[in-house]
Amino acid sequence: xxxxxxxxxxxxxxxxxxxxxxxxxxxxxxxxxxxxxxxxxxxxxxxxxxxxxxxxxxxxxxxxxxxxxxxxxxxxxxxxxxxxxxxxxxxxxxxxxxxxxxxxxxxxxxxxxxxxxxxxxxxxxxxxxxxxxxxxxxxxxxxxxxxxxxxxxxxxxxxxxxxxxxxxxxxxxxxxxxxxxxxxxxxxxxxxxxxxxxxxxxxxxxxxxxxxxxxxxxxxxxxxxxxxxxxxxxxxxxxxxxxxxxxxxxxxxxxxxxxxxxxxxxxxxxx
Amino acid sequence: xxxxxxxxxxxxxxxxxxxxxxxxxxxxxxxxxxxxxxxxxxxxxxxxxxxxxxxxxxxxxxxxxxxxxxxxxxxxxxxxxxxxxxxxxxxxxxxxxxxxxxxxxxxxxxxxxxxxxxxxxxxxxxxxxxxxxxxxxxxxxxxxxxxxxxxxxxxxxxxxxxxxxxxxxxxxxxxxxxxxxxxxxxxxxxxxxxxxxxxxxxxxxxxxxxxxxxxxxxxxxxxxxxxxxxxxxxxxxxxxxxxxxxxxxxxxxxxxxxxxxxxxxxxxxxxxxxxxxxxxxxxxxxxxxxxxxxxxxxxxxxxxxxxxxxxxxxxxxxxxxxxxxxxxxxxxxxxxxxxxxxxxxxxxxxxxxxxxxxxxxxxxxxxxxxxxxxxxxxxxxxxxxxxxxxxxxxxxxxxxxxxxxxxxxxxxxxxxxxxxxxxxxxxxxxxxxxxxxxxxxxxxxxxxxxxxxxxxx
Numbered sequence: 001x002x003x004x005x006x007x008x009x010x011x012x013x014x015x016x017x018x019x020x021x022x023x024x025x026x027x028x029x030x031x032x033x034x035x036x037x038x039x040x041x042x043x044x045x046x047x048x049x050x051x052x053x054x055x056x057x058x059x060x061x062x063x064x065x066x067x068x069x070x071x072x073x074x075x076x077x078x079x080x081x082x083x084x085x086x087x088x089x090x091x092x093x094x095x096x097x098x099x100x101x102x103x104x105x106x107x108x109x110x111x112x113x114x115x116x117x118x119x120x121x122x123x124x125x126x127x128x129x130x131x132x133x134x135x136x137x138x139x140x141x142x143x144x145x146x147x148x149x150x151x152x153x154x155x156x157x158x159x160x161x162x163x164x165x166x167x168x169x170x171x172x173x174x175x176x177x178x179x180x181x182x183x184x185x186x187x188x189x190x191x192x193x194x195x196x197x198x199x200x201x202x203x204x205x206x207x208x209x210x211x212x213x214x215x216x217x218x219x220x221x222x223x224x225x226x227x228x229x230x231x232x233x234x235x236x237x238x239x240x241x242x243x244x245x246x247x248x249x250x251x252x253x254x255x256x257x258x259x260x261x262x263x264x265x266x267x268x269x270x271x
Numbered sequence: 272x273x274x275x276x277x278x279x280x281x282x283x284x285x286x287x288x289x290x291x292x293x294x295x296x297x298x299x300x301x302x303x304x305x306x307x308x309x310x311x312x313x314x315x316x317x318x319x320x321x322x323x324x325x326x327x328x329x330x331x332x333x334x335x336x337x338x339x340x341x342x343x344x345x346x347x348x349x350x351x352x353x354x355x356x357x358x359x360x361x362x363x364x365x366x367x368x369x370x371x372x373x374x375x376x377x378x379x380x381x382x383x384x385x386x387x388x389x390x391x392x393x394x395x396x397x398x399x400x401x402x403x404x405x406x407x408x409x410x411x412x413x414x415x416x417x418x419x420x421x422x423x424x425x426x427x428x429x430x431x432x433x434x435x436x437x438x439x440x441x442x443x444x445x446x447x448x449x450x451x452x453x454x455x456x457x458x459x460x461x462x463x464x465x466x467x468x469x470x471x472x473x474x475x476x477x478x479x480x481x482x483x484x485x486x487x488x489x490x491x492x493x494x495x496x497x498x499x500x501x502x503x504x505x506x507x508x509x510x511x512x513x514x515x516x517x518x519x520x521x522x523x524x525x526x527x528x529x530x531x532x533x534x535x536x537x538x539x540x541x542x543x544x545x546x547x548x549x550x551x552x553x554x555x556x557x558x559x560x561x562x563x564x565x566x567x568x569x570x571x572x573x574x575x576x577x578x579x580x581x582x583x584x585x586x587x588x589x590x591x592x593x594x595x596x597x598x599x600x601x602x603x604x605x606x607x608x609x610x611x612x613x614x615x616x617x618x619x620x621x622x623x624x625x626x627x628x629x630x631x632x633x634x635x636x637x638x639x640x641x642x643x644x645x646x647x648x649x650x651x652x653x654x655x656x657x658x659x660x661x662x663x664x665x666x667x668x669x670x671x672x673x674x675x676x677x678x679x680x681x682x683x684x685x686x687x688x689x690x691x692x693x694x695x696x697x698x699x700x701x702x703x704x705x706x707x708x709x710x711x712x713x714x715x716x717x718x719x720x721x722x723x724x725x726x727x728x
């Protein structure tokens with residue numbers, strides 16, 4: 001009995017330590033963002049509530065048009081993650097249900113692109129997108145990432161669990177492929193679609209190097225590039241932390257709201 | 272980690288760019304077309320693009336100067352300044368732009384990129400622009416040390432803009448308690464002896480620290496000894512850099528003396544975290560710190576008072592400090608004479624005494640234009656800011672020779688990484704200094720050989 005209690009206590013302590021380690025950087029970001037620089041330099045990690053200030057946030061928003069770039073980032077997330085869900089659903093459906101020669105090879109090829117470092121295709125992409133006349137547009141930021149392998153992989157695994165007999169029955173009833181996908185497959189795979197959507201949205205929100213390369217004007221830039229502008233050449237002051245917090249906020253909200261799906265998606269990959 | 276990936280990408284992109292330019296016969300800084308003269312601007316409106324890597328307060332101050340230029344110039348020139356990421360990102364974007372012919376009219380590039388941009392041959396040398404336009408920027412007004420850093424064979428390649436200097440920051444109270452005289456800190460030997468004296472008198476306090484993860488400091492100790500970092504002659508003459516040299520007697524002695532401070536526990540080793548040096552100094556845990564003049568703003572923001580900024584201690588009479596910062600390049604290929612001249616007008620404005628004074632006060636960088644020293648507002652500013660006055664005093668007196676000009680090679684960023692990695696072992700006491708030096712020199716030899724082969728030399 002005591003052994004069980006001790007084991008439970010140990011598990012709780014371990015969990016608390018882990019939480020503290022993971023949460024500490026976020027806490028420091030939060031505290032530094034809302035404190036005057038002198039308090040931070042003095043190492044006051046337990047903030048004096050009477051010193052709390054919004055100055056750092058105001059200065060960050062004043063230095064770089066982060067709010068406008070927020071909208072650009074939101075647009076990129078909607079276009080990029082939306083397109084990835086559509087293309088991945090179509091691809092995963094084609095890879096799982098209709099029998100056709102070479103679909104295993106096709107999947108292997110798609111899967112292999114995961115091994116190609118994104119940076120190695122950046123320069124050819126710059127040339128292609130520039131040649132299309134799309135340089136320095138919001139569309140250009142999303143263009144090379146409208147279809148990527150990871151959501152395809154995730155949804156293929158999810159669709160594989162769909163009973164094949166049901167699919168065959170709906171086909172025999174005269175349903176077209178798109179109807180099958182939209183009416184029968186997608187509703188059942190909704191949790192994995194949310195997982196894939198979260199993954200795509202986070203990747204789109206966190207993009208930095210490509211948006212920097214392909215945009216030239218401040219107003220077509222994403223919020224991560226704006227944050228880099230706040231940071232470049234500066235020691236990590238309260239203003240930098242305030243900007244970090246502003247940029248981090250949607251990610252935190254997404255993860256907090258969607259963590260159930262993220263965990264489920266990860267677990268689903270293991271089966 | 273991302274930064275490392277981007278660095279590798281940049282290296283790959285840079286090499287492919289060099290291959291492209293070499294294949295087109297465009298290697299080297301010599302341009303076939305002459306620099307445009309005053310007649311290139313006809314009064315028609317011209318818009319020029321300007322890529323830079325300054326964020327934060329300095330970026331804001333730069334934008335304000337560009338706005339002033341746009342409001343004031345009589346030639347109907349509009350400059351569009353855009354932040355393109357930090358210096359590494361900006362250069363990566365620039366190399367991508369060379370490939371698809373979309374380079375900006377003006378590029379800001381940091382000190383270590385000078386060798387690469389020289390070899391890339393995409394720019395018009397500043398000396399030629401100045402010679403063709405005697406009514407604009409007078410290069411003689413710029414401080415000799417700044418011109419030296421961005422020159423090869425006596426010819427200025429780019430216009431220095433924002434510069435910083437190495438400074439020795441000392442905690443006045445701690446020095447007084449340990450009985451250290453500031454006058455003894457003008458030499459490396461004096462610095463080392465004082466650091467030991469401090470640590471002996473005040474065992475809770477480290478005598479010295481510097482940001483070891485930054486390759487700039489090994490170059491500073493070398494320049495302080497008056498010896499070239501790269502041979503022959505730091506690549507400033509007719510011949511390209513062939514090797515890294517860390518074994519000249521005065522240079523080796525300086526490196527050994529500073530290393531001994533770390534291995535004896537007298538100096539605080541900040542590891543890979545340069546911020547740790549700074550916070551240890553501002554909190555009084557370290558009595559002396561070598562750091563960039565850009566650190567003055569950070570020290571003041573921390574609320575620390577009672578410190579002095581002293582010039583870099585030297586190890587030879589011919590030695591001096593090496594500057595850091597960035598310069599402005601006028602792009603040639605793909606840019607018509609009107610745009611090239613418009614770019615030069617912008618540079619003339621940005622390096623004018625008035626713009627340099629305002630930018631310096633807002634950003635903390637030292638003004639490159641010596642005429643700023645005559646301004647009454649500048650003199651009043653320096654009277655209020657003794658640390659900044661010490662920076663400018665050192666900048667003015669800095670000797671301009673090939674040793675203090677630093678190593679001019681496109682391989683310099685790679686050389687730096689190798690030196691930091693090797694010397695880290697020496698400072699931590701894991702590797703004997705001479706082994707670390709051999710490792711650094713070997714790594715540099717490979718980097719230089721690979722680079723020179725890519726450039727086709």
